[in-house]
Amino acid sequence: MDHIDLSKYFVVKGYKTGRPRCDQQKLLKVILFAFMENGISSLRDIEKFCRNDIRYLYLLDGMKAPSFATFGNFIRNELTDSIEKIFLDVNAYIFQQDHVDLEHTYIDGTKIEANANRYTWVRKKSCTKNHSKVFEKISMLIDAMNQEVLGYFNLKLEKREEYATFMRLKKDHMGNDQLLPAYNLQMAVCDEYIAIVDVKPYASDMECFVPLMEKF
Structure with missing residues (x-):
């Protein structure tokens, strides 16, 4: 992370009053580490980690532990539109340092259930x-x-x-082979590094293939 120029992604604002502004690069490091270690992390958990976990204290490097609201505002205001570009910049540096072979890629994917009420069904005509x-x-x-x-x-x-599509998932929590609203998550991997990620509302992997390759 220290080899990536992140300043172009963060808006510089002047603050004359209030608390000192948090270092945005440190916030990003903490967020990425939290999600890497724990999967989806709540913002309150990340705040707790920053107060009690020596690894997070190391990443903060003397900065006071931010509140969960600070993390939420940072994700919403600074990362929503830029996180994918940051991911590509990090990848570009890693690929150059490790001489990653980008001529060969391996594709795999999975279907993830949409954030919908899993016990509610609606009729197409009514919709x-x-x-x-x-x-x-x-x-x-x-x-x-x-x-x-x-x-x-x-x-x-x-x-x-944006719509989810009804499709069959590997994990059927209803146990009745029910179609569920979901998205198709596809990843292209080069030399064991995730090179690109794409999410589409297509049940068939073949429909996801061309958009994934164009993005790659």
């Missing part, structure tokens, strides 16, 4: 009928928010729809 009405109402609400509130903060919400 199709009400979808356009709901989206129209949401669009009007977003336009109002952009105009009346977020415009003052130089922010804007985008109107777009």
Whole structure:
């Protein structure tokens, strides 16, 4: 991480009052390490690690343990649009140092269940009928928010729809071979390094292949 120029991804702001600003590169190191060690980590757990775990204290390098809110704001404001580019920069450095063979790649994937109520089913006819009405109402609400509130903060919400697709998963918690809303996660690996990750709402791996290779 110390060999990557991360300054281009973080907005520099001047603060005349309040708490001293946290070092964003240290925040990123802590977040990546927490997710690497524990999988999906809660922000409150990360705050606790920063107070009690000597490895996190080492990564903070003298900086006071940030609060869970600080981590949340940092992820939301600084990493949402840049984390994939940072991932590519880190990869580029590793690939150069370890002379990774990028001419050969191995692809594997899995289907992950969407963040939906797993015990709720809806009818297609009802969804199709009400979808356009709901989206129209949401669009009007977003336009109002952009105009009346977020415009003052130089922010804007985008109107777009992303769907999960019903597909069969390897782990069937219902035990009845039920189709579940899910996404297809695909990874391309070079010399044991994950080179690229892509997520698509396609049940078939073949439909994911071309977008993954174009991204690679």
